[in-house]
C-alpha cells in the first residue's frame with residue numbers, strides 16, 4: 001500500500017479494537033516535518049524519541065517513521081497544501097506527529113491545521129501546561145501551574161461559517177433575520193455563525209472527565225461565557241453538568257453538592273466564566289486542574305497558561321478524534337529562524353511525549369520528559385530560553401537534542 005507515492009513498508013499498523021489501541025512493537029507513525037523551523041525541530045524530536053524508546057525497551061520496540069506531505073513541501077510536489085493522500089494515510093495509520101505549517105496568506109486559504117482537524121474530526125485539542133524547573137517565567141510562582149486544557153476543536157466560531165461584509169449572502173441573511181425574526185442587524189455587517197452542539201460538547205467534556213478520573217486529578221472546570229452567550233456557551237456548561245451526573249455520578253461531584261455528599265476520591269465538577277478564569281489562573285493558579293472549554297476560549301486560554309509557565313516554546317499539543325490522533329507543536333513556523341538550527345524543539349518533543357503516552361509507552365514517555373527536564377535544569381538550552389536565564393549555555397537545536405539524549 002502507498003500514499004503520495006511512498007510505500008508503507010517498514011513497521012506494522014496500529015489497530016483499534018473495542019475502543020482500545022493495539023500498538024505493535026514496531027508501529028508506523030506518520031510524520032509531517034512542517035514548514036519553516038520544521039526542518040530543524042522535527043529531526044531533533046525524532047532523535048530524542050528514537051533514543052528514549054531504544055533505551056526504555058532495550059531495542060525491543062522501535063518507531064517506523066512514515067513521511068507525510070503537508071504545507072509547502074506538499075505544494076511544491078503536488079500543487080496542494082494538504083493532499084488527499086496525506087489525510088487518507090493518517091486515517092490508515094491512526095497516529096501522526098506534525099511540525100508547524102504556514103498558513104498561506106490571501107487566496108482564500110484556510111489554515112491547514114484547522115482543515116486537518118476538521119477533515120479528520122479531531123474534536124479534542126489537548127494541551128497540558130506545567131512548569132519545568134529553571135524555565136524563565138513572568139510570574140513569581142510558575143510551579144503552581146499544572147493544568148490540562150481540553151478545547152473543543154471543530155465547532156464555535158472556528159467552524160469557518162462566515163460571510164464578508166456587504167456580500168450577497170450576508171445581505172440575504174440580514175434581510176431574512178429582519179423579515180422572519182424581527183432581528184435588526186446593522187446594514188453591510190460581516191457575519192459569522194457560532195455552532196455549539198450537545199453532541200460536540202458532550203464528547204469533548206466526556207474525554208476531559210475520563211482523563212481526570214483515570215489520572216486521579218482533582219477537578220474538571222467547565223470554562224464558558226454563558227452569562228452572555230446563553231444558548232451556546234451557557235448550554236456547553238449545562239450539558240457538562242448533566243453529562244457528569246448521568247454518566248459519571250460514581251466518580252464525580254458537582255461543586256454545589258459539596259457538603260451534601262462525600263467528596264472523597266471524587267472529581268469535582270465546577271464551572272467558571274471565561275473572563276474570571278483568566279484572572280483566577282493568575283491569582284489561584286493551583287486551584288485549577290483539568291479545564292474543558294469551547295474552541296475560541298480554549299485557543300486564548302491555552303496560550304495564556306503557556307505564557308505564564310514559560311512560553312509557547314515549551315507547550316505541547318494533541319488533536320484527538322475517535323479514530324486518529326495528531327500531535328503537534330503549538331507554536332508556528334518562526335520563518336526567520338528556518339534552517340538556522342537555532343529554534344527550540346521542546347514543544348514538539350513534549351508533543352511526542354504525549355504521543356508515547358497515547359501509545360501506552362509510558363516508560364519511554366517518562367524517560368524523555370525527565371531527560372528534557374535535566375537538560376534545562378543544567379542551564380543548557382536553545383537561544384530563546386538562554387537569553388532569559390542567568391549563566392545559561394546556548395546550544396543549537398540539534399546540540400540541545402543531543403544533550404537531552406545524553407541526559408536520558
Ligand code: NAP
Pocket residue numbers: 037041099100101102103104113312313328329330331332333334335336342343344345347384
Ligand atoms: P510563530 O511562528 O510561533 O513565531 C513567533 C515568534 O515566537 C518567533 O519569532 C520566536 O520569537 C518565537 N518562537 C516560536 N517558535 C519558537 C521555537 N520553536 N523556538 C524559539 N522561538 C520560537 O508565530 P508567527 O510568526 O505568528 O507565525 C508564523 C507562521 O506560522 C504563520 O504562517 C502562521 O500561520 C503559522 N502558525 C502555524 C501554527 C501551527 O502549525 N500549529 C501555529 C501558529 C502559527 P523571537 O523572534 O522573539 O525569538
